[in-house]
Amino acid sequence: MFVLQLAVAGIAIGSVYALIALGIVLIYKCSGVVNFAQGGYAMLGAFITYGLTSVGLPSVIALVLAIAVMGGLGALTQILVLRPMLKAPVVAVMMATLGILITFRAVCLLIWGPDQIGFPALFPIGAIELSGIFMTYNYIAAFLLSAILCAGFLAFYHYTPIGLMQRCTADNTRAALAVGIHVSNQVTIAWTASAMLAGLGGALLASLNGLSLGLSNIGLVAFPVIVLGGMTSLPGAVVAGLVLGILQAVTDGVLTPAIERFLREHTDIYSVGTLQQVIPYALLVLVLLVRPQGIFGTKESERV
Amino acid sequence: MSLRQIIILITVALAVMVVLPGLGRYGAYIVYVVAIASIGALALNLLIGYCGQISFCHGGLLGVGAYAAGNIGNAGQDMVVALVGAGIVTAFVSVMIGLPALRLRGLYFAISTLAAQFILEYLFRLIEPWTHGVSGLLIQPAPFFGLDLSNDRGYAAIAVGLLVMSLIAVSRLLRTDLGRRFILIRDSEIVARGMGVNVARTKLWAFAISGFLAGMSGGLLAFTSRIAAPEAFEIALSVDYVAMIIVGGLGSLPGAVIGAGFVVLLPEVAQRIGETFGAATQTAALREMVFGLLIILFLIHEPRGLNSLASRAVRRLRRTSGPLSNNKRSSASDLEMTQARL
Numbered sequence: 001m002f003v004l005q006l007a008v009a010g011i012a013i014g015s016v017y018a019l020i021a022l023g024i025v026l027i028y029k030c031s032g033v034v035n036f037a038q039g040g041y042a043m044l045g046a047f048i049t050y051g052l053t054s055v056g057l058p059s060v061i062a063l064v065l066a067i068a069v070m071g072g073l074g075a076l077t078q079i080l081v082l083r084p085m086l087k088a089p090v091v092a093v094m095m096a097t098l099g100i101l102i103t104f105r106a107v108c109l110l111i112w113g114p115d116q117i118g119f120p121a122l123f124p125i126g127a128i129e130l131s132g133i134f135m136t137y138n139y140i141a142a143f144l145l146s147a148i149l150c151a152g153f154l155a156f157y158h159y160t161p162i163g164l165m166q167r168c169t170a171d172n173t174r175a176a177l178a179v180g181i182h183v184s185n186q187v188t189i190a191w192t193a194s195a196m197l198a199g200l201g202g203a204l205l206a207s208l209n210g211l212s213l214g215l216s217n218i219g220l221v222a223f224p225v226i227v228l229g230g231m232t233s234l235p236g237a238v239v240a241g242l243v244l245g246i247l248q249a250v251t252d253g254v255l256t257p258a259i260e261r262f263l264r265e266h267t268d269i270y271s272v273g274t275l276q277q278v279i280p281y282a283l284l285v286l287v288l289l290v291r292p293q294g295i296f297g298t299k300e301s302e303r304v
Numbered sequence: 305m306s307l308r309q310i311i312i313l314i315t316v317a318l319a320v321m322v323v324l325p326g327l328g329r330y331g332a333y334i335v336y337v338v339a340i341a342s343i344g345a346l347a348l349n350l351l352i353g354y355c356g357q358i359s360f361c362h363g364g365l366l367g368v369g370a371y372a373a374g375n376i377g378n379a380g381q382d383m384v385v386a387l388v389g390a391g392i393v394t395a396f397v398s399v400m401i402g403l404p405a406l407r408l409r410g411l412y413f414a415i416s417t418l419a420a421q422f423i424l425e426y427l428f429r430l431i432e433p434w435t436h437g438v439s440g441l442l443i444q445p446a447p448f449f450g451l452d453l454s455n456d457r458g459y460a461a462i463a464v465g466l467l468v469m470s471l472i473a474v475s476r477l478l479r480t481d482l483g484r485r486f487i488l489i490r491d492s493e494i495v496a497r498g499m500g501v502n503v504a505r506t507k508l509w510a511f512a513i514s515g516f517l518a519g520m521s522g523g524l525l526a527f528t529s530r531i532a533a534p535e536a537f538e539i540a541l542s543v544d545y546v547a548m549i550i551v552g553g554l555g556s557l558p559g560a561v562i563g564a565g566f567v568v569l570l571p572e573v574a575q576r577i578g579e580t581f582g583a584a585t586q587t588a589a590l591r592e593m594v595f596g597l598l599i600i601l602f603l604i605h606e607p608r609g610l611n612s613l614a615s616r617a618v619r620r621l622r623r624t625s626g627p628l629s630n631n632k633r634s635s636a637s638d639l640e641m642t643q644a645r646l
Binding site for chain 1: 352358404407408409410411412414415416418419420422423426429430539543546547550554586588589590591592593595596597599600603604607608
């Protein structure tokens with residue numbers, strides 16, 4: 001029962017991971033750029049939501065407005081930073097996205113300071129009990145919203161004309177150009193969508209765990225998620241997000257206490273620290289060693 | 305690096321040593337901080353710029369070097385022993401981290417080094433007998449070849465000396481068979497394999513050599529700051545080092561030094577300017593913002609780094625002064641440009 005309780009929390013957090021990871025996969029598929037700034041967008045989305053509510057807006061309107069602002073910001077960064085760097089080496093582009101992350105963190109530090117902030121309740125406070133398992137509205141709402149958005153986004157990607165152009169760009173940039181798709185605009189759309197997903201994910205995470213600069217680290221946790229899912233698979237990112245969320249919750253609640261009990265009995269070590277924070281990375285290395293293309297990824301062949 | 309360049313380098317280093325006593329404590333501090341960072345950047349540039357293995361765990365490796373040197377130094381050994389020991393330990397850890405590179409390529413490997421960084425951070429906090437956990441390991445000053453050099457000027461002299469030695473060693477290395485194989489692997493692993501290069505072994509050599517230099521740099525960092533604490537070797541430091549070699553120029557030896565100077569001095573300057581304006585939080589935020597924005601602007605306008613900017617300026621100067629010397633020079637830097645591409 002305890003494990004199930006943990007799994008509920010894990011699924012809620014994991015679905016938010018999936019939301020944030022989707023954005024990274026989307027940009028990577030369409031332009032080959034790895035967006036290290038995704039955590040920065042999540043953090044900024046949460047801070048803007050907080051800022052708007054502290055001005056007096058109702059929290060739901062603040063959230064919608066913040067997501068719109070994030071979309072604009074995503075498009076803007078793509079146009080201002082990524083477009084001029086089309087021919088730059090891969091590492092330089094990675095570094096530029098890290099520069100965006102550093103700048104976002106500095107902006108938030110300047111305006112909102114380094115302390116943990118109580119995030120306004122996005123959803124009513126309370127919980128329902130289902131055969132012994134408690135689920136707070138917060139967790140249910142975070143899960144439902146993420147699930148609906150993930151599903152909606154995948155549907156958009158597969159069944160609309162823009163989705164078709166996105167897939168075309170991702171599949172073969174030259175062919176996309178040849179049939180008259182404006183590839184740069186498609187990449188801008190990908191960045192817009194990605195920033196909006198991240199903004200929502202950030203606000204949801206802040207409503208679960210509180211808000212501070214540390215929220216930007218979520219962008220780095222998203223990397224095990226997308227690699228496990230296979231860099232180029234959108235459904236893979238969703239599945240891997242859920243798996244990692246559950247794994248972290250179970251590690252925190254069951255595995256860490258068990259290991260510490262064992263160590264206390266047999267050695268003089270008392271604590272294994274924040275094991276749940278490294279477990280995704282340990283798993284990541286293991287999976288990469290066994291299956292370098294991720295669980296759902298397709299193997300890329302290399303040409304000379 | 306030709307003999308002439310080596311002589312120039314040594315002359316510059318000697319000049320720095322001669323001026324050192326006149327620099328004052330702050331000046332000496334700046335010199336050794338930049339020199340230590342340059343050694344670290346050189347190590348990373350060898351791995352990323354010459355062998356093409358993108359790594360985001362350099363900060364963690366510097367940490368390994370710092371803890372290793374600190375422990376050896378605290379056991380009563382000479383600083384030289386501690387630095388070499390730190391180099392060997394870090395080389396070993398670096399090879400461990402490099403093992404996945406035998407199966408992974410490019411981006412996937414970069415992400416596996418990200419994982420290594422977080423695992424190292426976790427271990428720094430966990431293995432208390434060696435690292436003293438969150439509170440950090442205090443490091444006693446150690447003699448250098450039996451001499452007491454534990455002051456700012458002494459550290460500056462040691463750091464500059466080690467930097468010159470590393471620069472010469474790496475430039476020599478790049479002219480050997482092994483160095484050529486690094487560059488071949490960066491340019492195309494398949495071609496390298498086709499030409500009979502043992503790709504796995506060559507990559508591990510790159511990790512070992514880069515790790516050795518990183519360990520020495522981390523060790524010096526530990527002795528100069530007298531403490532090794534986990535929060536000093538977090539992912540942010542790895543990002544700083546990647547920034548250094550990209551700003552300086554990938555696959556360029558002077559670039560490592562230029563980039564290290566840029567990334568180390570920029571916050572120092574921003575701090576000075578910020579202190580005149582306001583509180584500590586604002587200063588830190590402004591410093592980070594200037595750093596982030598400058599990196600972005602810089603990468604947009606000069607993605608090949610400051611070194612290519614410098615060599616282009618030199619070329620332009622030569623073109624106006626004498627057209628004859630122009631030809632040879634430009635073909636040489638074109639070669640550098642293609643080498644800089646990953």
